[in-house]
Amino acid sequence: MQRVPCAIIGSGNIGTDLMMKLARSTVLEPTWMVGIDEHSDGLARARSLGLKTTHEGVQGLVRATRAGEIGFAFDATSAYAHAENSALLRARGVRMLDLTPAAIGPYCVPPVNLLDHLTEDCWNLNMVTCGGQATIPMVFAVSRVQSVRYAEIVATVSSRSAGPGTRKNIDEFTRTTAGAVARVGGAREGKAIIILNPADPPIIMRDTIHCLTDDVPDQAAITDSVNRMVADVQTYVPGYRLVNGPVFDSSQGLHRVSVFLEVAGLGDYLPKYAGNLDIMTAAATKTAEVMAGRLFPQGFSQ
Amino acid sequence: MTLGQADRLKGRKVTLHDMCLRDGMHPKRHQISLESMRGIAAGLDEAGVPLIEVTHGDGLGGASVNYGFPAHSDEEYLKAVISVVKRASVSALLLPGIGTVDHLRMAHDLGVKTIRVATHCTEADVSEQHIGLGRKLGLDTVGFLMMAHMLEADRLVEQAKLMESFGANCIYITDSAGYMLPDDVSTRISAVRSALNASTELGFHGHHNLGMGIANSLAALDAGANRIDGSAAGLGAGAGNTPLEVFNAVCDRMGIQTGVDVWKLSDVAEDLVTPIMDEPVRIDRESLTLGYAGVYSSFLLFAKRAEAKYGVSARDILVELGRKKMIGGQEDMIEDTAINMARERGTTHA
Numbered sequence: 001m002q003r004v005p006c007a008i009i010g011s012g013n014i015g016t017d018l019m020m021k022l023a024r025s026t027v028l029e030p031t032w033m034v035g036i037d038e039h040s041d042g043l044a045r046a047r048s049l050g051l052k053t054t055h056e057g058v059q060g061l062v063r064a065t066r067a068g069e070i071g072f073a074f075d076a077t078s079a080y081a082h083a084e085n086s087a088l089l090r091a092r093g094v095r096m097l098d099l100t101p102a103a104i105g106p107y108c109v110p111p112v113n114l115l116d117h118l119t120e121d122c123w124n125l126n127m128v129t130c131g132g133q134a135t136i137p138m139v140f141a142v143s144r145v146q147s148v149r150y151a152e153i154v155a156t157v158s159s160r161s162a163g164p165g166t167r168k169n170i171d172e173f174t175r176t177t178a179g180a181v182a183r184v185g186g187a188r189e190g191k192a193i194i195i196l197n198p199a200d201p202p203i204i205m206r207d208t209i210h211c212l213t214d215d216v217p218d219q220a221a222i223t224d225s226v227n228r229m230v231a232d233v234q235t236y237v238p239g240y241r242l243v244n245g246p247v248f249d250s251s252q253g254l255h256r257v258s259v260f261l262e263v264a265g266l267g268d269y270l271p272k273y274a275g276n277l278d279i280m281t282a283a284a285t286k287t288a289e290v291m292a293g294r295l296f297p298q299g300f301s302q
Numbered sequence: 303m304t305l306g307q308a309d310r311l312k313g314r315k316v317t318l319h320d321m322c323l324r325d326g327m328h329p330k331r332h333q334i335s336l337e338s339m340r341g342i343a344a345g346l347d348e349a350g351v352p353l354i355e356v357t358h359g360d361g362l363g364g365a366s367v368n369y370g371f372p373a374h375s376d377e378e379y380l381k382a383v384i385s386v387v388k389r390a391s392v393s394a395l396l397l398p399g400i401g402t403v404d405h406l407r408m409a410h411d412l413g414v415k416t417i418r419v420a421t422h423c424t425e426a427d428v429s430e431q432h433i434g435l436g437r438k439l440g441l442d443t444v445g446f447l448m449m450a451h452m453l454e455a456d457r458l459v460e461q462a463k464l465m466e467s468f469g470a471n472c473i474y475i476t477d478s479a480g481y482m483l484p485d486d487v488s489t490r491i492s493a494v495r496s497a498l499n500a501s502t503e504l505g506f507h508g509h510h511n512l513g514m515g516i517a518n519s520l521a522a523l524d525a526g527a528n529r530i531d532g533s534a535a536g537l538g539a540g541a542g543n544t545p546l547e548v549f550n551a552v553c554d555r556m557g558i559q560t561g562v563d564v565w566k567l568s569d570v571a572e573d574l575v576t577p578i579m580d581e582p583v584r585i586d587r588e589s590l591t592l593g594y595a596g597v598y599s600s601f602l603l604f605a606k607r608a609e610a611k612y613g614v615s616a617r618d619i620l621v622e623l624g625r626k627k628m629i630g631g632q633e634d635m636i637e638d639t640a641i642n643m644a645r646e647r648g649t650t651h652a
Contacts, residue, residue, distance in 0.1 A: 150367075152366055152367050152368060154368055154631075154632075154634045156632060156634075156635075159424060159425060164427070167425075167427045167428050167430075168427075168430060168431070170398050170399055170428045170431070171398070171402040171403055171404075171431055171432075173399075174399065174400075174402055175402065191366055193366065193368060193399060193400050193631065194399040195399060195629065195631045195632055196399070196422065196425050196428065197422075197627070197628070197629055197632070198422065198424040198425065198627075198629075199626070199627035203626075206634075206635070206638075208368070208634035208635075208638070210367035210368065210634075212367065243638065243642075244637075244638050244641045244642070247637065247641070254367075256367060258367075258634075258637070260634070260637075260638045260641075
């Protein structure tokens, strides 16, 4: 069966890591890498892996391809560039997975709501943020047991794994993550905090999830739900690990449930500490694979 | 003959910036009442303190499980203080990653005149949006480089230049851990002073964990800073900030011009600030550890709570956090570290 041809927009850290994951997929095939800097490391790697490349952005991709030639595009540029990229490719019949915090399409966190998005009219899905992919499954693991009035996440990544896009977009990160923590995670209110830690050797991504439940938490049910969800995420991010918790604390007038995670990557492009990269690219790959199975059950045909 | 520090500083002008209603929120677990805020701010204003910072201890948007929910919102605190000050300006702190430009706009709309955008000392490039907007709104816009002891002077210069290039008209070297000694301050401030535009102001924010608040602030002035943070009665994280009434008295003795009345400010510290302390803000065993091990000062109460819950000494927890190079904002890692240590030692409570 023909693998579904994919274009990666953005040849930075995320785009390059994604290319390496797509190259291993039995369902998807990375065929194009789109950049804006002819001499970037990402474009050079793409050429060495046999991908076609352009350094003229999405316009360059549109000029070089026919309608129906590409099944999925993955946007790994920035929130500011995404809307235009999405519109240009939608006109070409390309389905878009958005790895920027632009969030013009619905949020997708695979173990929570991927099955809701497998429809013909789904043209743009937003992968939230690295912090969102790591933490929203945990918020959902609590909220499917009992109602969560407030959920807050703290995502700590090594400075070296945060590229210039993330740094310029830091407010978009907190807003988008907070929105998805509430909407997808199932909390009435969401808050997100991001920390960049410069320690050397670099720290592995850490994520802390604090949920405030309306009523006294059902400790056994929440612990079981959290453990099941960790296993679900591990099917596509093997380095996703529960370090501590769930911790239950009702001592300060609030019913707090806290979960402490570590996310190690596969070490595809950046070393294993950069689990924040992996959880985004692995979630996007998983999403596109499942969508491809539903939308192109007989394989992709141009 | 070489001039001594006292000779060099005589006649200099310095802007004092009070922290007790922002950094002081840490030892108060962010529970200062609006009435206390108004009373203290009015007293500081009357004493001639030109700049007063007000927000959650962790800056705008700091209200959270991770850092603590405050008794009132940033809006309520800012409105309360702005309504009582006559001469002083009010400043607000913002940590990108915690607060956003939406908070900055809110503070500006309420009448805040100074915005201080704080990042860890190596991460200045996350402040571009916020410093840029502050400048565009016509605010006195300060770049605030935290935990500056962790970075040597030449690399600190690069970060300061970034913030200046984004539009900051003043850069702070911030000793968040109260770790620095006067030479550490001099080296850093001098290097930044010689690299930045002459029109860019420099400031120093100290913590008193090793008792160096006053000496470090004088060293900063001597090396080219002209803004100094302190806190009436020292109310601030860890062993508190440089006690502002003491620093002001020292300045007065040395002929450094602050424009702040020595008796009035010491009355504010004694009559208004000291009475609201839940516990004495002093160099106890744990805050000494912060300064000695180079740990973010607002970790103090979290480590003490973790000690009570998990049976691992707060000092050991703080030393471990320092060893792991935890930075400001990583309060979540205190409980995580305490659980790990309790497990390793087999002392898990409950």
